């Protein structure tokens with residue numbers, strides 16, 4: 692894999708609509724600290740931690756992610772193993788799911804797992820061992 696650009700096709704776990712647009716995953720966002728509404732685009736590239744947003748998100752702020760199609764919250768009651776903030780979850784269209792931390796600045800934030808090599812390998816296995824029909 693010389694130049695591995697793995698594009699994640701993500702869908703809403705509630706309405707099942709595909710949320711990946713090109714190389715971005717635009718989501719509705721609500722900042723708990725400042726009560727601001729806006730949009731945050733995650734990168735759909737596996738292992739790419741960049742986000743784009745029109746909001747001013749300070750490090751450590753918890754962002755409530757919502758599906759831009761059905762408005763359902765993407766947050767789970769599961770806490771991040773690294774910082775304790777709620778995890779957010781999206782489904783992979785190829786099967787399986789992806790969880791990421793809702794706290795800005797936490798390494799668990801980005802798509803592609805929590806920087807834990809076992810989790811990365813699990814994700815890769817989930818993606819590549821899922822048969823297409």
Ligand SMILES: [Zn+2]
Pocket residue numbers: 703704705706707708758759760761762763
């Ligand atoms: Zn939805």
Ligand SMILES: [Zn+2]
Pocket residue numbers: 771772773774775776792793794797798799800
């Ligand atoms: Zn976290």
